[in-house]
Amino acid sequence: MRKKILFLSLLGSTILTGSPDCKAQNLSEPLIIREQGSFAAGGTIVPATGEYDPVNFRNPGGQNAYTDHAYVFYQLPPDAKRLPLIFLHGGGQSGKTWESTPDGREGFQTIFLRKGYGVYLVDQPRRGRAGAASFPGEITPLHTEIMLFSLFRIGQWPKLFPGVQFPGDEESLHQMFRQGTPDTGPYDDTVTIEAMSALFDKIGPGILITHSRDGYPDWLTTIKNDRVRAIVSYEPGGSAFVFSEGEVPEPIQTSYGLLTPKEVPSADFKKLTEIPIIIYYGDNIAEQPTPHIGQDQWRGEMQLAKKFAAVANRYGGDVTVVHLPELGIYGNTHFPMSDLNNIEIADLLSAWLEEKELN
C-alpha cells in the first residue's frame, strides 16, 4: 500500500534562510557572462539491424540510437581565467548539485563565475539530461530519505546535527531530496570516463571538480586524459580510491559497508602524482566505528583518502587532504558546495588554486 500526498511548493518567503550578509554579498552586483550554452560530449551510436520501414517507422530497424554522451552546460565570463572548472556531480545527482542551493543561495556555478572562472556543469551519461543509455534500464521510486539524511551527514534522523551548515526549514530539506535523479541505465564508470575525456578533448585543459561517488571517474579520467590539470574532490567515496600495484591498503569495514580500494597499474597511478590534487571532508565524521552509517562511512572514506595521499606523495605527488574542522570550519555536510558557508568553502578553493598557480 502506498498513497500519494500532494506536495505544496511553498518556497518564497521561507527559502532565503542563508545569512543576509551572504545573500547581499552574492547579489550585490550583476553577473557578467561572455557566452553560455550547452552540448553533448562523447557518446556512442548504436545501430539496429534491419532496414527502415517508412510505414512502420516506430520499428527500430535501420535506425541508430544516440547514447551514452554527457550533457554539459557552460558559462564563460569575460577575460576568463586560463583554466576553466569542470564540475562532475556524485551518485544519484546531476549538474544541479553545483547550481543554487536547496535554500536558494548561489552555488559554486555562480560563485566561481563571479571569481572569473569559466564553468562547465556535467550530467554524466545515463543521468539527468543525458538520459539516453545504450542499455535498457529499470527505474523505481527511491525511498531513501532517512538513509540520505544520514549519508549526507545532515544529522541523525530526524534531528539536525548541532551547528550543521544546513538550513533547518522543511522546504530546504525537500529541495535537497528533489535534487536526486535516477540512473536511466546500468551505472558504468567506463562510460562516464569516456564522456568526460571527450569533454576535455573538446574544451582543452581544465580543472576537474568532483563530488562523492564520482571519485572513481576523477582518477581514471585524469589517467586517461592529460588535459586534466588538477583535481578537486569533495568527499570522494564509494570505495573509489585507486592505488598502485603493491600499495593497495586493506578494505575498511564500516556500518555502511565494506570500502574496498582499487588497484591500477603503477604507470597509471604515476599520472596522479603529476598534478595537484586536493580532497575535502566536512564535519561530523566519526573517529571510532559507530552504527550511524553516515558518520561511519565517511570515517572510512577519509581514512582511505589519507592513505591515498600518503602513497601518492611518497611517489612525488602533490595531494592534500583537508578535514575542514581542523581548519576551524565546522558543521559541513556531505555537500559543502551548497552548505550555508559555501562562500567560505569556495574561498578556500580559490586560495588553493592561486597557491598552485592554477588561476
Place this chain on the structure above:
Amino acid sequence: MRKKILFLSLLGSTILTGSPDCKAQNLSEPLIIREQGSFAAGGTIVPATGEYDPVNFRNPGGQNAYTDHAYVFYQLPPDAKRLPLIFLHGGGQSGKTWESTPDGREGFQTIFLRKGYGVYLVDQPRRGRAGAASFPGEITPLHTEIMLFSLFRIGQWPKLFPGVQFPGDEESLHQMFRQGTPDTGPYDDTVTIEAMSALFDKIGPGILITHSRDGYPDWLTTIKNDRVRAIVSYEPGGSAFVFSEGEVPEPIQTSYGLLTPKEVPSADFKKLTEIPIIIYYGDNIAEQPTPHIGQDQWRGEMQLAKKFAAVANRYGGDVTVVHLPELGIYGNTHFPMSDLNNIEIADLLSAWLEEKELN
C-alpha cells in the same frame, strides 16, 4: 546483434556554422544577469509502509520518496520586463531545447535574456533532471533517428530539404539527436500540469512558451492557473488540441497516425479565450496527404490549430496561427527556436509580445 561505434566528438572548428553576422550580433556584448539558479517545483511525497531499519537502511520501509516535481533553471536580467517567459519543452526533450542550438549558436534562453526577459527553463516531471518518478519505468535505447529526421522536418532521410534552416554538417545532426532524453516513468499529462501550476504559484504571472507534444499541458495548465497570462506554442501536436463541448472537430487521419482532438467543459475552454495565444508552424508541411510522416503529421496538426483558433475566436478569444512561409519565412523545421534563423523567429515573438502589451 548490435555493436557500438565510438563517437568522436569533433565540435570545435565545425560547430559555428551559423551565419557570421548572427554570431557577431549574438556575442557582441556580454550578458548581464541579476540572478540565476534552479529549484524543484511541485511534486509529490510517496511514503513507504513499515519502519525504518537503521541496519538494513536500503530497505524502503518508513522512508519517503520525493517524486514528480519539475526541475527549473532560471535567469533574471537587471530591470527585467514585467512578465517572465516560462519555457516548457516537448516530447522526448528537456529544457535543453531552449539552450544553445545543435551548431552552438545562442538559443531562446539567451536571446530572450538579451531582450530583457526573465527566463525559466523547465524539465517536466519524469524527464531530464526531474527524473524521480512516483511510478516505476522501463527505458530502452531509442532507435528513432530516421523517424525523428522526418518528424522534425529536417528533410526526407537522408537528404535535407532544400533551403532548410538546419545546418548541413553531421555533427549538428548528432547534437540534435543527443538532445533527446527518455521518460523515466509513465508519461502523464496530469503530473506535468500539476508541477507547471505549482511553478506559476511560486513565481507569479508569466508567459508560457511550449513546444510540440506539450501543447496539451499548455492548455490545461492555463485552464488550471490564471497566472498564465499568454501562451506561445511552437508547433503544438500530438492530438493535443482541446475544444469546448459541441465544438470538437472530427479526427484527422495522417500517415503518422490519427490526430484526435479532446473535449473540455465549456467553462474551461472559456479560459483559453481570455488570454492572447499565438501558435507558430514552420515550412515543408504538406498541403495534401502524403506518405512522408513528418510533412503529413504537421499538415493535420496545423489544420487542427486553425480549427482551434476559429472556435476560440468565435467565443471572443485572441488566437493567432502563424504559418511562417506565409510571412515569407522559409525553411523552418519543427524546432524554430534553434533553427538557423532563430533570431528572426525570436524577433517575431517579441514584436507580438509588444503588440499585446505583454512586455
